[in-house]
Amino acid sequence: xxxxxTMANLRIPGPTPLLPQVLSSLSQQMISHRGKxxxxxxxxxxxxxxxxxxTKNPIYLLTASGTAGLETxxxxxxxxxxxxxxxxxxxxxxxxxxxxxxxxxxxxxxKFDEGTGVRSEIVKKTLSEMKNIAGVFVTHNETGTGVLxxxxxxxxxxxxxxxxxxxxxxxxxxxGGVDLPMDKLGVDVLISASQxxxxxxxxxxxxxxxxxxxxxxxxSSMPRYYFDLTKYEKFAQKNQTPATPAxxxxxxxxxxxxxMKKEGRENVFKRHLDLRDYFRSEVRKLGLKLVVEDRxxxxxxxxxxxPQGIDEKVWRNVLKEKYDLxxxxxxxxxxxxxxxxAHMGNVTKSDLDQVIAAFQKSLKEV
Numbered sequence: 291x292x293x294x295x296t297m298a299n300l301r302i303p304g305p306t307p308l309l310p311q312v313l314s315s316l317s318q319q320m321i322s323h324r325g326k327x328x329x330x331x332x333x334x335x336x337x338x339x340x341x342x343x344x345t346k347n348p349i350y351l352l353t354a355s356g357t358a359g360l361e362t363x364x365x366x367x368x369x370x371x372x373x374x375x376x377x378x379x380x381x382x383x384x385x386x387x388x389x390x391x392x393x394x395x396x397x398x399x400x401k402f403d404e405g406t407g408v409r410s411e412i413v414k415k416t417l418s419e420m421k422n423i424a425g426v427f428v429t430h431n432e433t434g435t436g437v438l439x440x441x442x443x444x445x446x447x448x449x450x451x452x453x454x455x456x457x458x459x460x461x462x463x464x465x466g467g468v469d470l471p472m473d474k475l476g477v478d479v480l481i482s483a484s485q486x487x488x489x490x491x492x493x494x495x496x497x498x499x500x501x502x503x504x505x506x507x508x509x510s511s512m513p514r515y516y517f518d519l520t521k522y523e524k525f526a527q528k529n530q531t532p533a534t535p536a537x538x539x540x541x542x543x544x545x546x547x548x549x550m551k552k553e554g555r556e557n558v559f560k561r562h563l564d565l566r567d568y569f570r571s572e573v574r575k576l577g578l579k580l581v582v583e584d585r586x587x588x589x590x591x592x593x594x595x596x597p598q599g600i601d602e603k604v605w606r607n608v609l610k611e612k613y614d615l616x617x618x619x620x621x622x623x624x625x626x627x628x629x630x631x632a633h634m635g636n637v638t639k640s641d642l643d644q645v646i647a648a649f650q651k652s653l654k655e656v
Contacts, residue, residue, distance in 0.1 A: 298614040299644050303433045303463055303591045305485040305492050306635040308542070312489060315545035316538050323537060329529035331544055336529075338547040339496055342555060343480060344471035349498045350522040353536045356462035356483030358517065359495030360386045363427075363458045363479045365514040366499075367506045370394035372424035375416065375455075377408045377444070381434035381622035386427055386460060393512055395424075404624055405435050405593070407586035410443040417447060423455040424506075431464030434621040436582050436591035436630060438464065445475040456503055462486060462495075466550070467562040467590050467634050478503040484539055487562070487590055489546040489635040493539040562589035565633045565642060572646045576653070581628055590634035593620070595627070597653065602629050605656050612655075613648035 300307050308316075321327045332351065339349050352358060364386075368374065374395050376387040379402040390397045400416055402408055408428060417423065426448045431438050441459060448457045458479040461470055465480070467487030472480050478500040485492035499507070499519065507519060521532040550558055566589045570580060573594055581593035596602045602619055606629060609615040620628040631645060 298610070298616050299641060299648075300616050301631050301633070301641070301645055302616055302618040303486070303630060303632040303634070304483070306487075306489060306632065306637075308491065309489060309546070309549065309636050311549060312491075312542050312545045315541040316491065318538075318541050320537055323535055324530065328535075328537065331540055332529040332531075332535075335540060335544050335547060338544075338551060341551065342466055342547075343482075343498050345473045345480070345498055347472065347498045347500050348523065348526060349496055350519060350526060351531055351535065351540070352495045352497065352517065352522070353493060353531070353533065353539070354495050355492065356460075356481065356486075356495050357385065359462065359481035359483060359497050360460055361389050362495070362497050362517040362519065363460075363481060364389050364393050364395065365510075365512040365517055366519045367456055367458075367479065367503055367510050368393075368395055368424055369509075369511040371396055373398065373420070373422055374425040374427060375400065375420070375423055376427045377413060377416075377439075378402065378429065379406055379408055379435065379437050379439070380404050380429070380432035382432055382460065382462070383429040384622065386429065390427070404622065405437065405581045405586075406583075407437050408439045408444065410440065410447060413444050414447050417451050421453065423451060423453050425456040425458055427458045428460070430459050430461035430470060431468065431588050431590060433463040433591055434630075435624065435628075436588040436593040437586045438468065438588040439586075441470060441475060441477070445477065449476050456506060463634065464588070464590055467558060469559045472498060472500075476500075484543050487634040488543060489550070490542040491539050493536040494543065559589075562634065565589075565637060565639065566592065568639060569631070569633055569642045569645070572642070573649075576646065576649055578649070581624075591630055591632050593624075593628045593630045596629060600653070600656050602626060605629065605652065608652045608656050609648055613652060615645060615648045617645075
């Protein structure tokens with residue numbers, strides 16, 4: 291069991307509250323990022339990440355946000371004009387498709403209603419009607435709505451396509467808290483970020499790459515420099531990064547991963563599922579309507595409609611000012627229409643009980 295102390299109950303979908311052990315790790319002195327001390331930390335972090343990614347593939351550490359990981363996936367494995375398919379169901383999927391368009395990919399975007407997951411039958415139909423596909427992009431956990439897409443259903447459909455497209459998955463807000471076996475499912479590029487379920491500070495995106503994706507990297511002609519994985523691979527041989535890494539972020543990730551490994555991978559996954567189910571049940575008891583159906587519900591983020599006539603921004607301000615509870619509003623088409631509560635990383639049933647109690651009291655006031 292984890293414990294932390296914070297002035298506010300921070301329940302936004304990242305950054306998440308830090309454990310005392312992680313906070314303590316941030317006070318360590320700086321070291322040379324070209325020295326043996328750094329290389330030891332780098333190697334340990336990568337190996338522990340592989341345990342949760344469930345992969346033998348290399349994982350590259352980039353000093354940048356999760357969105358930078360999405361751009362890394364676009365610029366390293368394709369060439370301008372390549373046809374790619376984005377299956378999207380919210381703001382972050384839309385963002386990824388925009389990155390693809392920015393780099394002149396021929397983007398086919400299949401949109402699902404926000405709050406609804408990507409349906410495998412639509413994926414199958416879409417892919418069957420296309421001949422040449424260079425890549426298929428899917429957001430594992432749509433942070434903007436709290437939808438978890440079923441990658442285990444989607445992956446075989448992508449892998450069966452005759453043009454052998456890459457499967458690229460954004461699991462920025464799920465990996466570390468949700469079971470996603472990269473190698474077993476045949477995911478080619480898998481992206482996450484330090485400040486979500488990993489319980490570390492913001493500033494690092496982690497990109498895992500399959501051997502097949504690396505073959506495609508060799509023939510990609512997309513312009514890139516800072517995000518060029520050829521450089522990262524060269525420096526990874528020495529457990530380093532091509533540019534100066536965020537050493538303190540690495541310290542925090544090292545500490546958090548140690549704690550997560552002690553808890554055990556399967557236990558971490560089960561805890562997130564149990565807390566999701568408990569929180570959704572308690573929200574329903576308040577008479578509040580959930581945005582996402584049970585079949586698509588995320589283990590890390592839950593979105594909720596405010597009661598009719600209540601302004602979500604006013605409600606969130608009351609929660610913050612009077613009850614020290616910080617939650618998120620909606621994004622994209624759902625901006626101003628919903629609130630979002632995270633239950634990722636270091637979170638307990640007691641934390642969620644505080645959320646429910648604050649909801650119950652504040653709704654009487656607003």
